Amino acid sequence: EAAKAAKELMKYQDxxxxxxxxxxxxxxxxxxxxxxxxxxxxxxxxxSPQGWCTAYSPES
Ligand code: SF4
Structure with missing residues (x-):
């Protein structure tokens, strides 16, 4: 499995x-x-399902 990015790096917010x-x-x-x-x-x-980050990709 590929390494995941840290929340900080992706500017994750809750x-x-x-x-x-x-x-x-x-x-x-x-x-x-x-x-x-x-x-x-x-x-x-x-x-969190209510979270967000800069890698956000909408469902089509
Ligand atoms: Fe992952 Fe998408 Fe949430 Fe970013 S917005 S943490 S890519 S589920």
Whole structure:
């Protein structure tokens, strides 16, 4: 598995950026429930569905 980027590097925040948030990003791996923290394919650590970072990529 490729190394993931640090949250700091990607300027991860635990709030959305407008309508952009982890729960509608193609890189998000959901947790057990829609509200639970999940993971990200490119950013390390626990990721909030309400979070956001500079690698945000919208679902098409
Ligand atoms: Fe969230 Fe960024 Fe990962 Fe997308 S790439 S799920 S915005 S942390």
């Amino acid at each position: 709030k959305p950026n407008g309508n952009e948030k982890c729960s509608n990003c193609i890189q998000f791996i959901p947790g057990k429930t829609p509200e639970a923290d999940g993971e990200c394919k490119v950013v390390e650590g626990s990721i």
